[in-house]
Amino acid sequence: MRSRFYSKILALGMAVPPKVLTNFDLEKMVETSDEWITERTGIKERHLLEKEEVISTYAVKAAKEAIERANLSPHDINLIIAATLTPDYLMPSLSILVQKEIQAEKAGAFDLSATCSGFLYALVVADQFVRNNPDWKVLVIGAEALSRKTNWEDRSTCVLFGDGAGAAIVSSSEEESGILDFILGADGSNWHLLTLKGGGSTYFPFDERLPKEEYYIKMQGREVFKIAVRMMEKIALELLRRNGLSSKDLALLIPHQANLRIIEYLRERLELPKEKVFVNIHKYGNTSAASIPIALYEAAKEGLLKRGDYLLMVSFGGGFTFAGVLMRW
Numbered sequence: 001m002r003s004r005f006y007s008k009i010l011a012l013g014m015a016v017p018p019k020v021l022t023n024f025d026l027e028k029m030v031e032t033s034d035e036w037i038t039e040r041t042g043i044k045e046r047h048l049l050e051k052e053e054v055i056s057t058y059a060v061k062a063a064k065e066a067i068e069r070a071n072l073s074p075h076d077i078n079l080i081i082a083a084t085l086t087p088d089y090l091m092p093s094l095s096i097l098v099q100k101e102i103q104a105e106k107a108g109a110f111d112l113s114a115t116c117s118g119f120l121y122a123l124v125v126a127d128q129f130v131r132n133n134p135d136w137k138v139l140v141i142g143a144e145a146l147s148r149k150t151n152w153e154d155r156s157t158c159v160l161f162g163d164g165a166g167a168a169i170v171s172s173s174e175e176e177s178g179i180l181d182f183i184l185g186a187d188g189s190n191w192h193l194l195t196l197k198g199g200g201s202t203y204f205p206f207d208e209r210l211p212k213e214e215y216y217i218k219m220q221g222r223e224v225f226k227i228a229v230r231m232m233e234k235i236a237l238e239l240l241r242r243n244g245l246s247s248k249d250l251a252l253l254i255p256h257q258a259n260l261r262i263i264e265y266l267r268e269r270l271e272l273p274k275e276k277v278f279v280n281i282h283k284y285g286n287t288s289a290a291s292i293p294i295a296l297y298e299a300a301k302e303g304l305l306k307r308g309d310y311l312l313m314v315s316f317g318g319g320f321t322f323a324g325v326l327m328r329w
Ligand code: UT7
Pocket: 031, 032, 033, 036, 037, 040, 041, 116, 155, 156, 157, 159, 220, 221, 222, 223, 224, 225, 228, 258, 259, 286, 288, 316, 317, 318
């Protein structure tokens, strides 16, 4: 039986490193052009960590902002879930580093790995905890430093990614609002199309069986593109259908920011006007698990979400993972 409680997002935070790499900078690094990148992806620039920086710095900044905006103190946080593929270390986890830094002394903390769908997966996990523990406050983070896993000699991937972090505080609500429904999906049958093999337990560090480029993200972009558009459309339509809604009821769609052409395809399939689909890929590139919380933060800040509005968020990523969350703001 469903708990009588719903979970809602109390407040948001975000942080990106100040360093910006433009398409023109990339023109000097690999054989590419601003025109190609803009036309094929919609990306104009991305924020990247400096060599001596770590992504936990930005996860902490985003977390602190979200806690402050929620008028809470770190002491009020019961659980921290950090969605990431690129924690500072494999051990300790990113969520533990955040827990220490913000001094959330009563919080449990774990990382969640679901690639670009990580934030939505983590939001759904938080939803389960909050509905069953209505006095809980869960800090959900999506933070990623894909620049550290990027092969800067591979023009087919290095133009795509950026670094950053977003955070949300999830708490309970007795009103029928907040998270109304979700879909979490996975399909491992095509896992080989998008990989990051080095750093797992199959190959030991500096294993000569593994070519150097396998320590970086490798992608068959065109194939991934086709799966992405198909699955995002499927999830979006299914969530609308089973909640008796049509796309016209949506105030805003926030899709994972991987490629403007994927976003445009989805917009057309859902017959949504441009102003109802949030896009910030031109500023940040694909920040994987951080993409949706950063977009949500900016959408809320721009006043695009009003109380009672229907919001749909959809994502996909390596694995493949898929996720959709339908909310009433
Ligand atoms: O969130 C993780 C999931 N990942 C994604 O969502 C990415 C999905 N895929 C994509 O976004 C697109 O497939 C890409 C942006 C990665 C590539 O765009 P595309 O239109 O699928 O290009 P393509 O890979 O089919 O390559 C077309 C041409 C090729 O040249 P030829 O063989 O036609 O001569 C590539 O070598 O474009 C070339 N190319 C480039 N040219 C200039 C590939 N990368 C570049 C580049 N600059 N950076």
